[in-house]
Amino acid sequence: MDFFKVTSLEEAKKTLQKQFIEIFSKKEIVPLGESFGRYSASKIVSKDSVPSFNKSTVDGYAVKAESTYGASESIPSMLTLKGEAEMGKENKYTINSDETVYVPTGGMIPNGANAVVMIEYSEVLGEEIFLNTSVSHGENIIYKGEDFEKETVLLESGKRIKPQNIGSFAAGGITEVEVRVNPSFYIISTGDEVKDLGSELRPGEIRDINSYTLEALIKECNCQLMGRVLVGDDLELLKEEIKKGIENSDILILSGGSSVGSKDYTCRAIKELGGEILIHGLSIKPGKPTIIGGIHGKLVIGLPGHPVSALMVFKALLGEIINTDRGIPHRMILQKDIHSTPGRTTYQPVIIEENFAVPLHGKSGVISLLNRAFGYTIIPSDKEGFNSGDTIDVWPL
Template sequence: MDLFNVISVDKAKELIDVNFKLGPKSEYVNLMDSLERIIYNDIISEINVPHFKRSTVDGYAVNSRDIAGASESIPAIMDYKGEVLMGKEPSTNINFPGECVYVPTGGMLPDGADSVVMVEYSEKMDSNTVLINKPNAHGENVVEIGEDISKGECIIKKGRKIRAYELGVMSSLGMMQVQVCKRPKIAVISTGDEIVDPKEEPKMGEVRDINSYVMQAFAIEDGCEPINYGVIKDDFELLKDTVNKAIDEADIVLISGGSSVGKKDATIDVINSLGQPGVLVHGIAIKPGKPTIIGKISDKIVFGLPGHPLSAAIVYKVMVKYCIDKLKGFTEEIFPTVCNFSMNYHSAKGREEYLPVTLTWNENEIIASPVLSKSGIISGFSKAYGFIKIDKNLEGIRQGERVLVYRF
């Protein structure tokens, strides 16, 4: 029985970078279908937004020089030339000193105007005369041409996830088709004689399939397309055929279970039987998740995940998502929550530990408390808000120590 040849998390990621060319492929989708997708290339504006000078208030468009020094005691007397209608070009311009034109919020400024006086600072005396009792600066209450978006400006950088805000920006440019990164396809295979479908009633010694559903849900959350191959019994040929099919159909293959050193844990033999170099890693210095496998078949990456759900979840978040983000062309900005730890906690040196925690609010501070559970307990990660990363060189965390909590 071979034991693990354990390597660090960083070393495992280096091996992935060396052995795999993980980069995004692109496709075009309709604007509304681009929500939550990743931009493939920088988006450069071909137009100015707005493409005309626009008022930000209801008021009178003027030349600011004509109302310099205006006050309530000595208002500027202006000649009223008409009104700009919303969505229309002005039918009149300011051609002579002392003229003004009424403009609604969002309306286009007439030629000759450089600012807009809010209607609150004016008084219309009759159909031809307006009094203005406040001076304006040049450009006041006006959005200039290209002030929002200028022609040639990079408005959305590649690798950005499209939110409603980015979608709105693209709609302002008239972009109805968007080039985005393709969704990676993630094959999910659950193995083990003891695993049964959740629809079945498990017999003594059997458990319902958990990992397939957790991994599929993670893949969907991360913008991927999961492909579920069901539960595969501990049969070498059956698992080999399933993995071989998954290699052809998916970008990443996840095999849940069979990564330990038991007699029936066949994942390593299957990976090695399907081509060189086969297994690259068996054992990562991570807790939980030590018996993780990383293999290479036909230039595709294959992960052998631990059978325990919490271990599999941690390995997915730390290792699998690292690869998915590369396939998506996405680098996520993560801002952890700063908390105080609730107790003294011992951690064995030598392994990078990911400790599930709950959060509570105590007066003016957030308290992080560990979710303590035995290996194989499935409810731990459903109770947790997130996790704390404990460096492999640390022996634990002291009560009251500041920690960073990352969301599950």
């Protein structure tokens, strides 16, 4: 018998973003140096043009390009040295076709110049400069705004800020950045059989895998973990910990207790605390018995107890909302067929063998499955799988 009225993954994500918009839309302004690794909450726009003046890319002599045409070692162009540019200062010189100004790398180009001859191709005789090569218009010059103009969009909203982004922000005169405030988490791992690390295991007991895995996933998303606790099969104790969780975090995750067994108290605890069950059952493999609920505006998610299911559902449901910029997947050729259940989005672990993607099959309770996996591919709910030889997207774990 199927106890679940399953909801599609896309509908579940829409429900989260609609019902808990305050959790996923928080913003703050931080100094530029603190923005690395955060997600932009709005378009980031340059305040200045870069560069803000025409500058030389070499040490050399700024000229009108046409005054060098035909120049060679045997017939050099002879120009009058009018002066030297100083780094960090405005170049107030203006040159004519028979004049030149020395400009260091990064220095400002004088008015009238449209090229720079490298110093290696010059000879100095008093106030006369002999140039033994010709240059074309614009050679060895970066023009004002050539890198980017004022009010250029440097980063779209929802993108992860990388070191190179910070460099462009600094160049564009940006000192503060509006970023998303990632949600905070609280983890409750449930079950009499689940024991913390360091415990001596008796027959029938297992070590707590999921809360440590989930903690790592939360940190990978640049989110803060406010607490992590083990609770046995005791409804009142569970309710007390849920209260603590929702008081101290935005999102409460319960590991285990999402199925329909007699001791699976998650749904009952949520309801008895004045909450609501929004979804019980996702059309996803693995992870079908997932629970999504809310208590006083806080999001509560009941994940399956199987480690593979818990990790995959977190990535599919929360990881893709929090990490809006996941990068580009690897495009790989599949070596073997992958079969999927129609109507369920399947997250299939894969390994890489000789540049081919190979499906990694195993039960959802086997954590070594993911330890061996390079990543996973996603089979949409409207497909029955992929065939050997297909090119597929593989997302690294």
